[in-house]
Amino acid sequence: MTQQVVKVKTITSITHDVLQIVTVKPHNFSFIAGQAVAISINKPSWENEIRPFTFTSIPTDSFLEFVVKVYPSHKGVTNELLTLKIGDSLILHNVFGAITYRGEGVFIAGGAGITPFVSIFRDLRSKNEIGNNKLIFANKTKGDIILERELKEMLSKNFINIIADENIVGYAHGYISESFLKDHISRACENIYLCGPAPMMESVEKQLHYLNHKHKTIIKEEF
Ligand SMILES: Cc1cc2nc3c(=O)[nH]c(=O)nc-3n(C[C@H](O)[C@H](O)[C@H](O)COP(=O)(O)OP(=O)(O)OC[C@H]3O[C@@H](n4cnc5c(N)ncnc54)[C@H](O)[C@@H]3O)c2cc1C
Numbered sequence: 001m002t003q004q005v006v007k008v009k010t011i012t013s014i015t016h017d018v019l020q021i022v023t024v025k026p027h028n029f030s031f032i033a034g035q036a037v038a039i040s041i042n043k044p045s046w047e048n049e050i051r052p053f054t055f056t057s058i059p060t061d062s063f064l065e066f067v068v069k070v071y072p073s074h075k076g077v078t079n080e081l082l083t084l085k086i087g088d089s090l091i092l093h094n095v096f097g098a099i100t101y102r103g104e105g106v107f108i109a110g111g112a113g114i115t116p117f118v119s120i121f122r123d124l125r126s127k128n129e130i131g132n133n134k135l136i137f138a139n140k141t142k143g144d145i146i147l148e149r150e151l152k153e154m155l156s157k158n159f160i161n162i163i164a165d166e167n168i169v170g171y172a173h174g175y176i177s178e179s180f181l182k183d184h185i186s187r188a189c190e191n192i193y194l195c196g197p198a199p200m201m202e203s204v205e206k207q208l209h210y211l212n213h214k215h216k217t218i219i220k221e222e223f
Helices: 077-081 111-126 148-158 178-184 198-210
Strands: 004-015 018-024 036-041 051-054 063-069 089-096 105-110 134-139 159-163 191-196 217-222
Touching (some): 111 134, 134 148, 134 178, 178 198, 191 198, 198 217
Parallel strands (some): 105 191, 134 159, 191 217
Antiparallel strands (some): 004 089, 018 063
């Protein structure tokens, strides 16, 4: 794909360390819900610092949206995004990604690993096809939960939060465990979608194996 330069339309803090960035969408630009794009910042000395971010908008939207967790300590691209202003621009490189919707199932996300699922759920909602999909969203604190209200509106009782560092009424407490997965994934579930940091993904995959869910289709991407 040729590079596309897109202007930032809005940039908003949606949690203490997550930005929602909306850009212009180039003419004839296409992607599938769940896919990512390699991005760099269109500023001197940043054009070649390319990092992957997932579209959280849906293919039919007239704009592109990204939800980005920033890591100031890395002094890398996400830290530089904190200085971005309306009218600045990003460079979009190739579109790629392993996660696309393959049918109803259980989605398991850790932190910023929610982003491909945001696009998939928004896309399903736009077609009235949310169905019986279920989301398990693991975070350290309640304040880390990205787009909590919208996810609750879309999924209702099928939106399950688990929080490691805080014990809050109405939210499961701790890390995802084998018994937690057993309670939330039925034998009939055919697809498991998994996205998050490597340690979380490894641990969940091991637990799914022990629970004998290894024959289900696991659609995954490591962040
Ligand atoms: C397919 C895909 C899609 C993704 N989509 C999204 C998304 O939609 N939203 C999102 O938030 N994230 C997403 N990510 C993750 C995102 O790409 C990374 O968080 C991002 O690349 C980090 O870039 P950075 O330049 O800020 O930091 P890095 O590239 O991680 O680091 C820059 C430099 O900081 C140093 N460094 C690295 N780790 C540490 C550390 N722990 N402490 C101190 N210094 C360190 C290293 O010297 C490194 O060269 C996605 C990842 C993939 C693979």
